[in-house]
Amino acid sequence: MSKLVLEELTKRFDNIVAVDKISLEVAEGEFVTLLGPSGCGKTTTLRTVAGFYKPDEGRVKFNERVMNDVPPVKRNTAMCFQSYALFPHMNVWDPHMNVWDNIAFGLKMRKLPSQEQKKRVSEALGILSLEGMEKRKPGQLSGGQQQRVALARAIVTQPDILLFDEPLSNLDAKLRVQVRVEIKEMQKRLGITSIYVTHDQDEALAISDRIVVMNQGRIEQVGDPQEIYLRPRTSFVAGFIGLANIFKARILGFEGNLTLLSAPFGALRVDLGRSYPIGAELDLSFRPESMSPWTGVGGNKLKGTILHAIFMGDAMDLFVDVAGHRLRARAGSAARIAAGDEVEFSIPESTFQVLE
Amino acid sequence: MERQRVGFSTYLFLIPGVGFIVLFIGSSIFITITQSFGLFSVTGTSQFTIDHWVALLGDRESLDSVLFSLKMGFLSSAGTILFAFPLALFLRKGGTGKRFLASLVKIPLFIPALVSAFLIINLISYHGIVNEVLVALNLINRPLRMLNDRFGWGVVGIQVWKNVPFVLLILASSLASIRDDTIDAARNLGAGAIQILAKIFIPLAMPGILVSAILMFIKAFGDFAITSVAGPVYPPSIALRMRNTASLFQEWDKAAVLGVIIILTTLVVTWLYAKLAEFVTGGEG
Numbered sequence: 001m002s003k004l005v006l007e008e009l010t011k012r013f014d015n016i017v018a019v020d021k022i023s024l025e026v027a028e029g030e031f032v033t034l035l036g037p038s039g040c041g042k043t044t045t046l047r048t049v050a051g052f053y054k055p056d057e058g059r060v061k062f063n064e065r066v067m068n069d070v071p072p073v074k075r076n077t078a079m080c081f082q083s084y085a086l087f088p089h090m091n092v093w094d095p096h097m098n099v100w101d102n103i104a105f106g107l108k109m110r111k112l113p114s115q116e117q118k119k120r121v122s123e124a125l126g127i128l129s130l131e132g133m134e135k136r137k138p139g140q141l142s143g144g145q146q147q148r149v150a151l152a153r154a155i156v157t158q159p160d161i162l163l164f165d166e167p168l169s170n171l172d173a174k175l176r177v178q179v180r181v182e183i184k185e186m187q188k189r190l191g192i193t194s195i196y197v198t199h200d201q202d203e204a205l206a207i208s209d210r211i212v213v214m215n216q217g218r219i220e221q222v223g224d225p226q227e228i229y230l231r232p233r234t235s236f237v238a239g240f241i242g243l244a245n246i247f248k249a250r251i252l253g254f255e256g257n258l259t260l261l262s263a264p265f266g267a268l269r270v271d272l273g274r275s276y277p278i279g280a281e282l283d284l285s286f287r288p289e290s291m292s293p294w295t296g297v298g299g300n301k302l303k304g305t306i307l308h309a310i311f312m313g314d315a316m317d318l319f320v321d322v323a324g325h326r327l328r329a330r331a332g333s334a335a336r337i338a339a340g341d342e343v344e345f346s347i348p349e350s351t352f353q354v355l356e
Numbered sequence: 357m358e359r360q361r362v363g364f365s366t367y368l369f370l371i372p373g374v375g376f377i378v379l380f381i382g383s384s385i386f387i388t389i390t391q392s393f394g395l396f397s398v399t400g401t402s403q404f405t406i407d408h409w410v411a412l413l414g415d416r417e418s419l420d421s422v423l424f425s426l427k428m429g430f431l432s433s434a435g436t437i438l439f440a441f442p443l444a445l446f447l448r449k450g451g452t453g454k455r456f457l458a459s460l461v462k463i464p465l466f467i468p469a470l471v472s473a474f475l476i477i478n479l480i481s482y483h484g485i486v487n488e489v490l491v492a493l494n495l496i497n498r499p500l501r502m503l504n505d506r507f508g509w510g511v512v513g514i515q516v517w518k519n520v521p522f523v524l525l526i527l528a529s530s531l532a533s534i535r536d537d538t539i540d541a542a543r544n545l546g547a548g549a550i551q552i553l554a555k556i557f558i559p560l561a562m563p564g565i566l567v568s569a570i571l572m573f574i575k576a577f578g579d580f581a582i583t584s585v586a587g588p589v590y591p592p593s594i595a596l597r598m599r600n601t602a603s604l605f606q607e608w609d610k611a612a613v614l615g616v617i618i619i620l621t622t623l624v625v626t627w628l629y630a631k632l633a634e635f636v637t638g639g640e641g
């Protein structure tokens with residue numbers, strides 16, 4: 001097990017800066033997710049940690065040891081690939097490269113005694129509920145099973161750091177949820193420091209101790225899932241994770257702890273947790289679920305016209321026109337709301353987030 | 357795996373390819389076989405006899421030719437792969453200069469076998485460029501005999517030179533189908549360069565290696581052109597002997613026996629290949 005430190009890590013491909021001065025500390029046993037849109041540098045960061053790429057600038061450290069010049073073979077990381085990358089069953093010396101052989105591969109490379117190999121592979125088969133499949137060939141397994149074999153193959157070597165590159169993106173939605181729970185449980189049980197790459201925000205929120213939101217090779221925000229979701233610091237983070245109503249507003253004055261704002265859809269009283277000069281322009285956001293039909297107490301009261309009301313099963317997703325401005329809101333699934341209705345909404349004072 | 361039912365129309369599409377093989381190749385193989393037993397002979401007679409077989413199988417010189425051709429087949433096949441595989445590995449990932457190199461090594465592909473033989477002869481003959489240079493540099497006292505040597509190294513050398521590019525094409529496509537992820541996964545799990553070669557590259561390229569080996573064997577085993585120019589004085593390759601028997605000595609039926617031996621050897625080797633391929637791929641593919 002290792003602590004992982006990235007210091008001002010930069011990686012370029014020709015003239016593309018894929019990773020741009022990233023600094024990050026991951027504690028021992030922590031599960032950190034790199035989340036961001038396609039091409040933001042997640043895979044590049046991960047592969048630099050694994051040693052497949054050499055950083056152009058900056059350092060990769062495991063505990064206190066600088067790893068920049070250590071080849072991948074010697075890093076004792078274990079990577080799970082999006083493509084699973086299981087070894088096919090073709091093999092001259094042993095034509096049946098099956099599940100067992102795949103899982104034992106890393107142990108064979110480390111020349112562990114066969115008794116120990118047996119023990120560890122059996123353990124891993126147990127952890128990932130793969131008992132009885134050891135003789136199957138990769139081609140005879142479902143996607144979920146293949147990914148579990150890949151996970152087993154990664155953990156038997158008792159790596160210092162586990163690296164996941166979108167391991168679930170080839171699975172269907174239901175299986176994705178199931179396997180991600182398994183990954184999380186396994187990681188907690190084994191306590192292996194883990195870096196997990198995904199562009200699926202739900203997955204990131206569900207699985208991570210901390211989330212690193214990346215954009216164009218840089219880190220936008222680091223925080224635990226609640227912080228990232230409830231306290232997005234930039235409009236990129238607010239927009240990328242979940243849905244957000246983002247708007248500009250001007251400070252009009254103060255009322256006790258509350259700030260009075262002029263927003264495009266009306267005046268607001270908000271709790272920003274600190275004060276700003278009167279007249280300042282701020283970028284603000286709030287989540288759709290903070291804006292719900294008025295129940296008679298508290299919050300900012302706004303009147304709007306429903307543009308679309310979409311029944312989602314567990315809630316109603318609402319598109320609302322408030323003074324010519326389009327906002328997203330939520331109502332309980334039992335609410336009887338339809339397009340064209342005039343509805344009064346409330347937004348609590350404390351749900352507004354100032355964006356950088 | 358479930359087998360797909362093959363409809364009648366599917367067979368129709370096979371006619372141009374399979375029909376040609378059956379009609380022309382099949383019939384000529386048939387005639388060769390019957391002729392070796394004295395039937396439908398070129399000379400017009402048709403009388404069943406095993407005399408030609410008995411004569412040839414008891415003939416020391418013919419046996420020498422068969423053994424020589426087998427030797428040339430195996431050595432050329434092994435030599436070509438030994439040279440082509442590392443080259444294919446090196447060229448697997450494109451890079452500056454590699455594309456140029458890749459097209460450069462393909463040149464022998466476009467030169468006919470006989471012409472290649474003469475080209476190489478200029479290099480390695482008794483008074484060829486290589487020997488002259490070595491002597492001039494005082495590295496050797498007398499020119500080396502690299503051509504028409506008794507063993508046949510000259511033939512092997514030319515076969516390898518001529519066929520490396522072709523085998524390179526086959527091996528390159530086998531290697532190209534190996535995913536980078538597979539290699540990275542192996543490296544990540546602690547496999548060094550040699551282990552990756554032994555556990556990933558060679559096994560996964562094995563179907564390509566086997567195809568190359570078999571094609572090269574058949575080519576070198578039945579070779580006429582290169583042996584006739586660069587081969588030893590004795591024994592002649594089996595194809596060379598066949599030609600001599602037929603057109604110099606006008607013994608067409610005996611030549612047919614040699615032809616059948618070539619065909620049979622090819623069949624046996626191909627069968628071996630199929631068995632080996634089945635074993636290597638674990639009975640699939």
Ligand SMILES: Nc1ncnc2c1ncn2[C@@H]1O[C@H](COP(=O)(O)OP(=O)(O)OP(=O)(O)O)[C@@H](O)[C@H]1O
Binds near residue numbers: 014016018042044199
């Ligand atoms: N081997 C490479 N050669 C050249 N450019 C590359 C290479 N790998 C990545 N890039 C570029 O670097 C940038 C970051 O790529 P990276 O693969 O890290 O993105 P990502 O965040 O993993 O995206 P995705 O979610 O699509 O997998 C992209 O602009 C990409 O085009």
Ligand SMILES: [Mg+2]
Binds near residue numbers: 042043044
């Ligand atoms: Mg990626």
